[in-house]
């Protein structure tokens with residue numbers, strides 16, 4: 170009964186993983202996902218306010234049972250300090266994209282209008298192309314990419330999602346508490 | 350005083366109470382072997398293959414609960430350890446594997462005998478370390494031992510580059526070896542930690558309400574040393590106990606409340622009991638596919654209490670009604686205070702009835718069978734020997750017929766199912782238990798995977814008795830081909846094998862051969878009298894024997910296959926260690942007739 174309800178909740182989850190900033194720790198996390206057959210939709214890694222701690226934001230696909238297993242298996246890695254699941258939390262999620270799009274003279278005005286509406290920026294231009302920088306939710310990025318594809322996208326890169334809980338709650342604070 | 354990394358390593362091992370290192374030298378561990386040259390309190394055992402070293406460390410650990418230690422050089426030495434490390438990982442065995450590595454400046458340059466062993470072993474170790482500075486070595490070793498033995502135990506690898514073991518630093522073991530390890534990101538449950546009282550109370554409540562409870566006990570109970578608590582819980586509540594392959598001995602298997610192993614080759618009565626239970630109390634067990642078969646149809650009427658030290662095991666396969674995370678021994682101790690005594694009920698009678706109807710049986714027709722060998726071997730040492738096994742049919746027969754009186758008496762590769770494990774594991778156990786006899790039950794296939802370790806046993810004068818159940822085939826594979834591949838026997842014939850008697854003699858041990866039960870009795874007596882060298886007994890058994898009962902992979906107890914040979918059934922048989930005669934037990938015969946009819950109908954279709 171509970172199993173089938175959980176299985177129906179197929180979705181993407183954003184989790185934040187605080188890890189010791191050791192060499193090889195990314196390989197451990199990535200290897201865990203690979204060998205247990207979990208899907209990484211996106212992955213972003215960076216340092217935090219504490220140099221000895223790195224922060225990974227991972228978007229994973231799966232039902233709640235899979236998410237629970239991922240969380241538990243991650244926690245088993247010796248170098249993982251904390252795993253925070255944002256499914257139930259109000260959180261800000263952002264992603265950045267750089268889009269190199271064809272900019273023929275006849276299309277330029279239209280493209281610049283799209284850029285304005287999406288609060289994006291043109292950060293480079295040549296006689297044939299623009300590079301557009303845009304930040305926002307995955308959804309927003311998908312939409313602008315969709316609109317721009319009509320002009321011919323030459324190159325696209327996205328950072329992957331990073332996330333942070335709204336309000337005063339912090340993941341890194343929790344990590345620090347745990348460490349103390 | 351200035352010490353080299355290699356000397357620091359030995360100092361650290363001393364601090365950890367290490368008495369034996371199983372190892373093999375090579376270029377990048379030369380400084381370590383040079384330090385070993387001067388070391389007389391820790392015994393280094395020179396093996397004949399690094400895989401043997403890993404299995405010996407494993408057998409040492411399984412038979413004592415201590416951390417086993419193995420040592421190998423970089424590159425091929427390290428990769429030879431891999432199967433042994435994976436074997437220990439799958440069964441949660443505490444082990445520290447130390448490997449040499451090329452010098453730090455050569456790492457990543459495809460140097461001679463370079464292998465990225467921390468990368469290779471990442472998925473088969475609990476954790477691993479590449480130590481790049483001699484200053485970090487003591488800490489890495491202290492953490493390695495700590496991680497290996499705490500929480501859910503497991504193997505940890507420490508990779509030490511050549512220059513790290515050569516470099517000298519000021520080192521004072523008293524001051525510089527960390528006695529209290531605190532790793533902020535690693536805080537496993539332990540025997541002294543808090544126990545989840547509310548959950549334990551809920552468990553006691555479920556036990557009070559249950560009509561058909563079964564205790565299902567696994568390797569976690571062995572790891573936490575909970576035999577006394579399992580026994581006390583079973584006795585207080587009269588709940589019958591089935592164990593996994595690794596949980597054997599958690600309750601004395603001659604105890605009236607023991608119903609043996611469950612799962613694919615478990616006893617029919619244990620499988621019936623689990624299948625019809627209304628409460629399954631899983632204790633340090635992980636619902637492995639060899640236990641559950643088809644998970645969706647496994648014990649469908651049962652509520653589940655799942656006790657395990659590893660939170661990731663909870664809900665991995667089965668969603669329990671009452672999950673309890675923590676040390677098995679600590680939790681059972683609390684649970685014992687809360688459960689009410691419960692008299693034996695109709696349910697106990699029902700299970701005993703299944704036990705009478707579906708006993709473990711084998712023919713008594715003058716032929717020698719593996720089952721004889723196991724029972725006689727056990728009896729030879731008053732059921733107090735340590736039994737290591739290899740992998741295959743013989744392993745399953747041993748699981749069925751070797752009645753463990755206690756934990757750590759039974760050493761077998763469960764999770765990985767590693768052929769070749771038996772002999773070196775037995776040798777490791779023999780080093781750890783000089784006061785006990787250690788026997789190894791092997792197959793003619795498995796034995797040929799680690800035969801060279803006979804030499805190690807000879808050199809160190811270990812009277813390990815290896816009994817080869819010789820069916821002249823890769824029996825377990827042959828059985829699957831017979832049952833599920835229309836008897837298309839592909840690459841399982843081992844008619845061509847060495848003369849095992851001559852083989853062991855070449856290694857300086859003693860060999861015997863037995864063709865009949867009487868011959869076996871005779872040679873066993875001779876084997877027992879040999880106390881300074883290994884013994885191999887080549888037992889010739891029929892090729893066509895299959896292991897029953899059997900629940901085919903991914904199926905349920907309803908598809909359980911039992912012995913269908915009516916001729917064998919008509920003969921008098923050995924059943925569960927006792928002499929039985931069929932005429933005396935009609936129920937059994939009718940069961941066999943049913944089974945034979947069913948089998949014949951199936952063939953006719």
Ligand SMILES: Cc1ncc(C[n+]2csc(CCOP(=O)(O)OP(=O)(O)O)c2C)c(N)n1
Pocket residue numbers: 739740741742743744766767768769791792793794795796818820822823824825826
């Ligand atoms: C290293 C390894 N290779 C292959 C297998 C697959 N396998 C499982 S049982 C078995 C046959 C074992 O034969 P033997 O040791 O003679 O034992 P028997 O089944 O005949 O008792 C094989 C090949 C394995 N478990 N381990």
